[in-house]
Amino acid sequence: MKALNILIMLALLMALTITNLSATPSDDEPLFFHNDGDEDRSQDEPTSVGFTSRFLAQKPRAPMTCDRYPRVCRAAGSAGPDCCKKRCVNVKTDWFNCGMCGKKCRYSEICCKGKCVNPMSNRLHCGGCNNSCNKGSKCLYGMCSYA
16 A cells, blocks of 8 residues: 555656646746837737738638538438428437427437337337337337336
């Protein structure tokens, strides 16, 4: 136990030393800058006053929404192939657009194959979508043949 305490203290001491060494300025970097106003600033330093890049001066593009560009939803990485209220969704699995746009599932339900089902008691979707129970068994608490 004593060796562990010594090892921890040594590690903390090393971390503190490294932190202090990295925080001290080097010889070519002064600790404080004195600007009495007598010296002219060099023109080598760029100033940001009155300077605007061409990139920032351009007007931002409007986002590509699926109501204007329906192909956006079919692109790789899209949330789904269907467009509902300017958003790409999958109406077969989306809780807020289950089966069709705007159809919301209840709190205890999930959307499986475009239908709102209760995974705690549905035999065809017991515990999750497409998890069906065997014949003669019931779905209870999201598990087949619980009792």
